[in-house]
Amino acid sequence: xxxxxxxxxxxxxxxxxxxxxxxxxxxxxxxxxxxxxxxxxxxxxxxxxxxxxxxxxxxxxxxxxxxxxxxxxxxxxxxxxxxxxxxxxxxxxxxxxxxxxxxxxxxxxxxxxxxxxxxxxxxxxxxxxxxxxxxxxxxxxxxxxxxxxxxxxxxxxxxxxxxxxxxxxxxxxxxxxxxxxxxxxxxxxxxxxxxxxxxxxxxxxxxxxxxxxxxxxxxxxxxxxxxxxxxxxxxxxxxxxxxxxxxxxxxxxxxxxxxxxxxxxxxxxxxxxxxxxxxxxxxxxxxxxxxxxxxxxxxxxxxxxxxxxxxxxxxxxxxxxxxxxxxxxxxxxxxxxxxxxxxxxxxxxxxxxxxxxxxxxxxxxxxxxxxxxxxxxxxxxxxxxxxxxxxxxxxxxxxxxxxxxxxxxxxxxxxxxxxxxxxxxxxxxxxxxxxxxxxxxxxxxxxxxxxxxxxxxxxxxxxxxxxxxxxxxxxxxxxxxxxxxxxxxxxxxxxxxxxxxxxxxxxxxxxxxxxxxxxxxxxxxxxxxxxxxxxxxxxxxxxxxxxxxxxxxxxxxxxxxxxxxxxxxxxxxxxxxxxxxxxxxxxxxxxxxxxxxxxxxxxxxxxxxxxxxxxxxxxxxxxxxxxxxxxxxxxxxxx
Amino acid sequence: xxxxxxxxxxxxxxxxxxxxxxxxxxxxxxxxxxxxxxxxxxxxxxxxxxxxxxxxxxxxxxxxxxxxxxxxxxxxxxxxxxxxxxxxxxxxxxxxxxxxxxxxxxxxxxxxxxxxxxxxxxxxxxxxxxxxxxxxxxxxxxxxxxxxxxxxxxxx
Numbered sequence: 001x002x003x004x005x006x007x008x009x010x011x012x013x014x015x016x017x018x019x020x021x022x023x024x025x026x027x028x029x030x031x032x033x034x035x036x037x038x039x040x041x042x043x044x045x046x047x048x049x050x051x052x053x054x055x056x057x058x059x060x061x062x063x064x065x066x067x068x069x070x071x072x073x074x075x076x077x078x079x080x081x082x083x084x085x086x087x088x089x090x091x092x093x094x095x096x097x098x099x100x101x102x103x104x105x106x107x108x109x110x111x112x113x114x115x116x117x118x119x120x121x122x123x124x125x126x127x128x129x130x131x132x133x134x135x136x137x138x139x140x141x142x143x144x145x146x147x148x149x150x151x152x153x154x155x156x157x158x159x160x161x162x163x164x165x166x167x168x169x170x171x172x173x174x175x176x177x178x179x180x181x182x183x184x185x186x187x188x189x190x191x192x193x194x195x196x197x198x199x200x201x202x203x204x205x206x207x208x209x210x211x212x213x214x215x216x217x218x219x220x221x222x223x224x225x226x227x228x229x230x231x232x233x234x235x236x237x238x239x240x241x242x243x244x245x246x247x248x249x250x251x252x253x254x255x256x257x258x259x260x261x262x263x264x265x266x267x268x269x270x271x272x273x274x275x276x277x278x279x280x281x282x283x284x285x286x287x288x289x290x291x292x293x294x295x296x297x298x299x300x301x302x303x304x305x306x307x308x309x310x311x312x313x314x315x316x317x318x319x320x321x322x323x324x325x326x327x328x329x330x331x332x333x334x335x336x337x338x339x340x341x342x343x344x345x346x347x348x349x350x351x352x353x354x355x356x357x358x359x360x361x362x363x364x365x366x367x368x369x370x371x372x373x374x375x376x377x378x379x380x381x382x383x384x385x386x387x388x389x390x391x392x393x394x395x396x397x398x399x400x401x402x403x404x405x406x407x408x409x410x411x412x413x414x415x416x417x418x419x420x421x422x423x424x425x426x427x428x429x430x431x432x433x434x435x436x437x438x439x440x441x442x443x444x445x446x447x448x449x450x451x452x453x454x455x456x457x458x459x460x461x462x463x464x465x466x467x468x469x470x471x472x473x474x475x476x477x478x479x480x481x482x483x484x485x486x487x488x489x490x491x492x493x494x495x496x497x498x499x500x501x502x503x504x505x506x507x508x509x510x511x512x513x514x515x516x517x518x519x520x521x522x523x524x525x526x527x528x529x530x531x532x533x534x535x536x537x538x539x540x541x542x543x544x545x546x547x548x549x550x551x552x553x554x555x556x557x558x559x560x561x562x563x564x565x566x567x568x569x570x571x572x573x574x575x576x577x578x579x580x581x582x583x584x585x586x587x588x589x590x591x592x593x594x595x596x597x598x599x600x601x602x603x604x605x606x607x608x609x610x611x612x613x614x615x616x617x618x619x620x621x622x623x624x625x626x627x628x629x630x631x632x633x634x635x636x637x638x639x
Numbered sequence: 640x641x642x643x644x645x646x647x648x649x650x651x652x653x654x655x656x657x658x659x660x661x662x663x664x665x666x667x668x669x670x671x672x673x674x675x676x677x678x679x680x681x682x683x684x685x686x687x688x689x690x691x692x693x694x695x696x697x698x699x700x701x702x703x704x705x706x707x708x709x710x711x712x713x714x715x716x717x718x719x720x721x722x723x724x725x726x727x728x729x730x731x732x733x734x735x736x737x738x739x740x741x742x743x744x745x746x747x748x749x750x751x752x753x754x755x756x757x758x759x760x761x762x763x764x765x766x767x768x769x770x771x772x773x774x775x776x777x778x779x780x781x782x783x784x785x786x787x788x789x790x791x792x793x794x795x
Contacts, residue, residue: 501771505767505771516655517654518669521669521670532741536744539745539747540747
């Protein structure tokens, strides 16, 4: 029969505990209640309104509702079970008045069922959530029961039916206490997740969580099982996210401390726990939030009155040029000269170099960090360039500003963490000033590339683009440490980069050569080229060729040659004997062969006179097969 | 309304524009250079520099505009593309040599054919490097010297 009629009927099986399964035709147009009624009739069940259909495992055992029923496909296996309402009622009854064992069983069941929206709605409507919250607040129950209680709560809240604002301080304290003390990983994991949500979703909760959870207490959870680690990082992220700037700074300081870093290194990055998508995402968020701290400096222009900034600029000069430490009496003119040597654009007032944002003052911070912490490389770099007098010096100041700008861009400083992204750079968890360290490595690289390119001031932009390419390619492989970054950058020399660019260009051109307009153009030109080739070949034939003579047995005859050439009108082949040197004219060649008589041209092994001879001999052989006769003109040319 | 173009004067076809049944269309091959006279709602009117006499219209989207300098604006204007002189010279040299090269091929002067071919390929590659703009000044200067020497060699 026509498919139209049957399209809303799916053939499915329905199971029930202790019953023989039924195979039915499920009519999508019939109300669910009616279908359930029919099923109950077959199984002799009374009160059909107490039953509901459930999907199987592949649909998370969700209840079938009028909304999701079109997910039922041919061959689906459904289950008839007590309805969400009845089940919720039963569970509540047991939780309120059952024995300890019954309570535990009900709670375990609840933690599974809560993931289903339909059930959750029923349960919450029957004041189930309030009961759960009370249970948690009271703090009675431990072990598995508590774990199930907490995870039920998490699942129920997940649906977003109830606002997180309903939770009171006592509840939060209780959960915070669970985190601050040692518990089973299932409990900790749920507790961490609850507080993360409290911070992110409730208006009041953040302050309390922040007070009650010292960041240090999370340290132990970062060394736990992977789900706990994940939730712990998520909680840290939530804390960082909601904190004001000052608070965030102090949090960040703790997080970049050696203690924290070692734990993240040893227990997350190196154990492979970081390879999961969710963990990677959390680490990405953490990194982005930490980088976000640099944003303020990045977007701040240097103020002319900024004493701290001026001091830093002076210090840069002092570290580079006053190694004796007694240069305080130098004249302003000398200073200007020094600033020029430092490669500032505005050598009279270098502060102006930091008025562009980004990178703003962040560039100055990086430079002073380099000068203070790596003073040897710094001095070397500056002196090396200030001593050159050939226009090939690399301007340290200008280069630094540009480099920091590039880094900010590549590392997306100041961008809000995105939901999907999960790319983080493990190396930035290896140092308490990872950004500054990264800059220090890259400024040395920039200087090296500058030299490799033999660049002048006019090439500044080009060097910057090469350096940008070097850094982004190095970061692509996610180096695990600053040293690995350094090594990778060392291997990506300027010539390496140009080679890579060349390769990319070639492959692009290769691809473009197959583009339609190019192919069409080629087709258009082909006849002309073919014509040229023909012209060239004909000219060759007209000029003629001398061949060695062979005896009929294939023996070469000494000092005997013959010559063949095409007539200028391309109609007749003239041939005849000749000597070793001469090239007879058409008139001098006695024999003729009309081109129109030639039936075929065979070459190589196909030639009759080449049969049974070694391959090396037959290479240049050819024969002309003539129309209407068996006679053949053959030769094997040697040129 | 067709209006004379002020700055959009010169461009390169980036696609083949075949005119099936259009009396006023100007057929273009990819790479053809065109001089533009007027524009109107997504169309240009002008001529290909290889045949200045034949004027016609073609779609704007088929043309990549290039910077140029207009002399003698008005009816008898002449348009010169603003390009690096060396790049331009290489383009012209390659066009001219291409013709000569075909002649050499027919003449069967193998040695000359091979050498000229190789030099032309070199010039093509160097021109590409110049245009790509990734070279430093020093390198550009060196490359230009190299190119000029090669062209001198070829002209002899």
